[in-house]
Amino acid sequence: MRNYNWYSQLIKPTWSPPAWVFGPVWTFLYVLIAISFGKVFWMYFKKQIPFLIALPFVLNLIFNFSFTPIQFGLKNNLLAAVDILLVLGTLIWAMVAIYPHSKWITYIQIPYLLWVSSATVLQLTITYLNK
Secondary structure, three states, rough: HHHHHHHHHHOOOOOOOOOOHHHHHHHHHHHHHHHHHHHHHHHHHOOOOOHHHHHHHHHHHHHHHHHHHHHHHHHHHHHHHHHHHHHHHHHHHHHHOOOOOOOHHHOOHHHHHHHHHHHHHHHHHHHHHOO
């Protein structure tokens, strides 16, 4: 509760989505991520793709799951901004890397890409407004 109070007191842009939006959106996105990333890891373990194709997916999960502890545990906006940029960068890398091997995996990332892009702009804005 204390961490939510900290976040709720930050200066946010007027276009910041309400808190209740995050749960349903992430639930939907995690279903897409589980299906598509699971397929990528299956392809790697079946030796259908090399590790370098799976690597950005692994890194994306690490950076994605690191965001909440950084933002709400450490309460560090700057580090959270760096982390969300890494989430966005590894997602784009993953989409480009897997495209020649499985186009549907790239296409299924589009909602995730749109959300992470807007989350990146939001985090960068929050970081700037609260410096």
